[in-house]
Amino acid sequence: MNQHTYSASREAKHETLGLTDEQAVAMYEKMLLARKYDERCLLLQRAGKINFHVSGIGQEAAQVGAAFALDRERDYYLPYYRDYAFVLSVGMTVQDLMLSVFAKADDPASGGRQMPGHFSHKKHRIVTGSSPVTTQVPHAVGFALASKMKGEGFASFVTFGEGSSNQGDFHEGLNFAGVHKLPVIFMCENNQYAISVPVHKQLGGKVADRGLGYGIPGIQVDGNDPLEVYRVVKEARERAARGEGATLIEAMMYRLSPHSTSDNDLMYRTKEEVDENRQKDGLPRYRQYLIEAGIWSEEQDAELSARLIQEVKEATEFGDHAPFPKPEDTLLHVYATPEEGE
Numbered sequence: 001m002n003q004h005t006y007s008a009s010r011e012a013k014h015e016t017l018g019l020t021d022e023q024a025v026a027m028y029e030k031m032l033l034a035r036k037y038d039e040r041c042l043l044l045q046r047a048g049k050i051n052f053h054v055s056g057i058g059q060e061a062a063q064v065g066a067a068f069a070l071d072r073e074r075d076y077y078l079p080y081y082r083d084y085a086f087v088l089s090v091g092m093t094v095q096d097l098m099l100s101v102f103a104k105a106d107d108p109a110s111g112g113r114q115m116p117g118h119f120s121h122k123k124h125r126i127v128t129g130s131s132p133v134t135t136q137v138p139h140a141v142g143f144a145l146a147s148k149m150k151g152e153g154f155a156s157f158v159t160f161g162e163g164s165s166n167q168g169d170f171h172e173g174l175n176f177a178g179v180h181k182l183p184v185i186f187m188c189e190n191n192q193y194a195i196s197v198p199v200h201k202q203l204g205g206k207v208a209d210r211g212l213g214y215g216i217p218g219i220q221v222d223g224n225d226p227l228e229v230y231r232v233v234k235e236a237r238e239r240a241a242r243g244e245g246a247t248l249i250e251a252m253m254y255r256l257s258p259h260s261t262s263d264n265d266l267m268y269r270t271k272e273e274v275d276e277n278r279q280k281d282g283l284p285r286y287r288q289y290l291i292e293a294g295i296w297s298e299e300q301d302a303e304l305s306a307r308l309i310q311e312v313k314e315a316t317e318f319g320d321h322a323p324f325p326k327p328e329d330t331l332l333h334v335y336a337t338p339e340e341g342e
Contacts, residue, residue, distance in 0.1 A: 012293065013289075014227055014293070017227060017230060017231055017234070019227075019230070021293075021295045023068065024290060024295065025290060025296060027068055027089075027226055027286070028286055028296070029308075030067075030085055030089045031060040031061060031283050032283065032304065032305065032308055033085075033088055033094065033308050033311070034063070034064075034084045034085035035057065035060060035283055036311075037084055037088075037094055037312055037315075038053075039057070040313075040316060041055075041116075042257070049320065050101050050102060052260065052262065053101065053116060053260065054082060054116065054259070054261075055082065055255075055256075055257035055260070055261075056082035056083065056085065057256045058191065058253060058254050058255055058256035058257070058278075058281060058282075059085070059189055059253050060283060061223060061224050061253070061282025061285075062187070062189060062223035062253055062282070063083055063084075063085035063086035063089070063159075063189075064085050064086070064089050064226050065228070065233065066159075066187055066230070066251075067085075067090050068089065068230055069230045069231075069232075069237060070090075070157055070233065070237055071154065071155070071237065074125075075125065075155050075157055075237075076125045076140075076143045076154060076156045077125060077157050078127045078129065078136040078137075078139055078156065078157070078158040079119050079136075080117075080129065080133075080159045080161065080164075080189070081116075081117030081119075081129065082161075082255075083117075083119065084117075086159070087119050090124050090126065091121065091123070092121055093315070094312055094315035095315045095319065096108050097116075097315075098316055098320075099112075099318075099319050099322055100112075100116050101319065102320055102322065103324070103325075104319060104324060104325070105322070105323050105324060105326070105329065106322055108121050109121070109128065111325055111329065111332070114128075127139060127140075127143065133160065133161070133164045134160055134164040134167040134168075134170050135169055136158050137158055137160060137164070137170050137173035137186065138169050138172060138176070140156040140157070140173065140186070141156075141177045141184055143156040143184070144156045144246070145180065147182075147183055148180070148182055154183070155184065155241070156183070156184045157185045157187065157233075158187070159188075159189055160186075160187075160189070161189055161191060161194060162188055162192075162199055162203065163195075163197065164188070165188055166203075171214075174216055174248065177216065178214035178215040178216045178245065178246060179214075181244065181245035181246070182245060183240035183241070183245070183246070184240070185233060185237065185246065185249065186216075186246065186247070186248045187249045188248070188249065188251065189253060190252050190253065191254055191255035192253075192254050192255060193255055193268075193269070195259045195263070196259070196263075196265075196268040198268075198269070206218070206250060208220040208248060208249070210248065216246045216247065216248050217248065218249075219232050219236075219247065219248070219249050219250070220249075220252060221250070221251050221252070222251075222252060223251030223253035224252075224280050224282035224285060225282065225285070225286075226286055229249075229251055233249065235247075256281065
């Protein structure tokens, strides 16, 4: 067993966290589904079937761990553009995502208007995002303020990259949340690169330590361990429910794919560096944990992989053949529409 697998002493960790065997396996299923979707989109872009893709490969563990720790019937989510595993865990489907990536009329995020990765789904309380990084942070604080003012008891959860922690929106959002003790959870997915800029050229310290100046607890966690992320986010959600305010979480991980399909990542990092970090990938680590815990097997894994590949294949065909928006739909939701009788 190498250093990146789980030891036998941790085999019951999901149980100590209050997760059933079924929930622990469901977490893995969402991680693997997101990986299969992501890999398919990379191939679709290279084949010229879609125009653009921003990958989340290597970040699924933290996203799924967080999603399972939240109240998926009440909380509001403001994800950033790599959060495929997260949105799949809170209710979106691969068909939803394929409609978006193919820019089709029934895309639930924007009717085919936004770039892929700009998630939105009213039913699942996923709040629409925008291309400028970090704009979702003050929006999440606003949702948390609404929850507190109305006494509705939900929390808001927002994700962003470590590069975003250098933006004014981040600091303004944390300051406001700290002053008003708002039920918001900030999770930085520190994947070590803001496009081509490595973390040592971005930060002089930890993102988690930045919460201190705003009166917010800051916690750094292994983002390749979904159970650790689950534990930390669950505690943050409980703090919010008790009226103790916000929490800042820095989940440490590595972006295994290029920044986007428009990026040549080997211009600023080496293949050896990527391969070294691939050994820490949370997906195979967690699969090994489940096997060692006695609740998963290689045979089950092969069956699941085949089923998910088929699910992604069918969703791809669905998205590819779905109708495009009509030209006149360009004006929808741009100008106010007079009510009938006005």
